[in-house]
Amino acid sequence: MPICKGDWLxxxxxxxRDKLVRFATRHIQxxxxxxxxxxxxxxxxxxxxxxxxxxxxxxxxxxxxxINLIRSGARYGRRRCTNLHVCSDDVPITGVDGxxxxxxxxxxxxxxxxxxxxxxxxxxxxxxxxxDGFTYGEIAKRTGLSVKTVEKHMSRAIGHVTRRLSNDGG
Numbered sequence: 001m002p003i004c005k006g007d008w009l010x011x012x013x014x015x016x017r018d019k020l021v022r023f024a025t026r027h028i029q030x031x032x033x034x035x036x037x038x039x040x041x042x043x044x045x046x047x048x049x050x051x052x053x054x055x056x057x058x059x060x061x062x063x064x065x066x067i068n069l070i071r072s073g074a075r076y077g078r079r080r081c082t083n084l085h086v087c088s089d090d091v092p093i094t095g096v097d098g099x100x101x102x103x104x105x106x107x108x109x110x111x112x113x114x115x116x117x118x119x120x121x122x123x124x125x126x127x128x129x130x131x132d133g134f135t136y137g138e139i140a141k142r143t144g145l146s147v148k149t150v151e152k153h154m155s156r157a158i159g160h161v162t163r164r165l166s167n168d169g170g
Contacts, residue, residue, distance in 0.1 A: 009041065020037045021034055036073070043069075110164075114160070122157050126154060126161075
């Protein structure tokens, strides 16, 4: 049976999809892993125009391509979050005490700086627990991490925030 030009991509997809989804799940939220793999193969289909992909180690090539897409998505997410930033001067603080309002704004600025120092995953877990009210179990399920790993991230975040606040004299 003759091989059509498009068959190479189908064979590559069928033989590597599940491994790539498992691989991506270790780096991003599990529900996004199939989307990354689909995006990777869609890009291969467009770029190769039916010409077979010729690489010595397709597993390594595909894993690196997946990592590149994940990083690209993370950069996009950071840019999007930057655009959604609310200036602490715009946060209304109720009360008539101008000094207290100023101190509260200063504390918000300090906390924002401290949060920015945390690793992205640690910051995400800390904020999900402390501000969004998720339990460690819920965070573990959402991120694909174990509860123990979530606990470690929380310990790191709490330790960092406590150290920074005490070192800054606050």
